[in-house]
Amino acid sequence: MVVGASKKLKVSDKSDKREETDGEFVLSIEKLKEIQDELKKINEEATDKVTEIKQKYNEVSKPLYDKRNNLIKYVPNLWLTVFSIHPDLNSLLSEKDHEIFKHLSSLEVEDHQDVKSGYSITFNFNPNPYFEDTKIVKYFTFLGEGKTRVTNTPIRWKKGNEIFNGTSEETKGNERPPSDISFLSWSNESEQNGGQDENHYKIANIIKDDLWLNPLNYFNNEDSDEADEDEDEDEDESCDVENDSSDSDDSDDDQEYDDEEEE
Structure with missing residues (x-):
């Protein structure tokens, strides 16, 4: 028990x-x-x-x-220079982009009113021979869960200057070489035609968080590079002068040595 x-x-x-x-x-x-x-x-x-x-x-x-x-507006080609010199964007600018960007007068980045729902990037152009529009706007709308909707204003090309997704209309099909992919193809891409990829957002983030905040970081760099090149050229010329002077001195020494032998 x-x-x-x-x-x-x-x-x-x-x-x-x-x-x-x-x-x-x-x-x-x-x-x-x-x-x-x-x-x-x-x-x-x-x-x-x-x-x-x-x-x-x-x-x-x-x-x-x-x-x-x-x-x-009083600084010629500032935005073209900045885009051309940026290490992550310069490869996107095709020859056509360079010509068109000469007419780019200003750039604007604006958050949506509530800030949280997205932002827009606006490219303002002077009247130009390429398209009717003076303003191209790209919208990024945050949908939550890491998703973003991308839309843009369509570009109305002038006759004879039509470009399809940033490339000439003569380029047909999907067999487009990498060199044809340009900045204009980015600005003309939306969610509906394959705009949602990593590089797409990378470009937007660079413009929004880097170029827009202070374009002089890159514009001044170009001036600095040119100054460095001029300085290098001056140093090369100085070296040439010194070498010529040295050669001349050596020649004089040889002449004195020959005279002594004759005596």
Whole structure:
């Protein structure tokens, strides 16, 4: 009888411990959910605060960007130079792009009103022989879950200068060589015709987060490169003069040595 009672006590103890463990497990999960809910609330509040700050920044900075755009009009081919010298964008500019970008008067990047839903990139052109439009706009709309919808204003090409996706209409089919892929093909691509790829967004991010913030980072680099080239040329000329001088001195020494031998 004693042995049987002992076994029942052990079984009862194990059952109590299991129930206690299960209770702690359930309670821990509930507390974890509460903490996660609090963290979610804090993150949402932080996001709202960041959005407010971003909206305020856009409001304050827009007049300065507008003023900058007006000044850039007096700097010939600034945007063409900046795009041409950028290490990740220069390969995208075809010969046709270079000609068209000479007519690019200003560039604008604007967040959507609520900031969180996306942004647009606007290329403003002077009247030109290539297309009717003076403005080409590319829209990026965030849909959530890492998805983005890309749309753009269609380009209305003038007769004789038609370009299909940034390449001449004479290029047919899908057998387009890499050299034909240009910046205009990027600006004319949308979600519907294959615009959603990694490079597509990389270009947009470079324009938005790099070039737009400070184009002088690259424009001044070109001036610096030219100065370096001039300096190198001056050094080469200096070396040539020194070498000529050295050769002349050697020649004089040889002449003196010959005169001594004759004596």
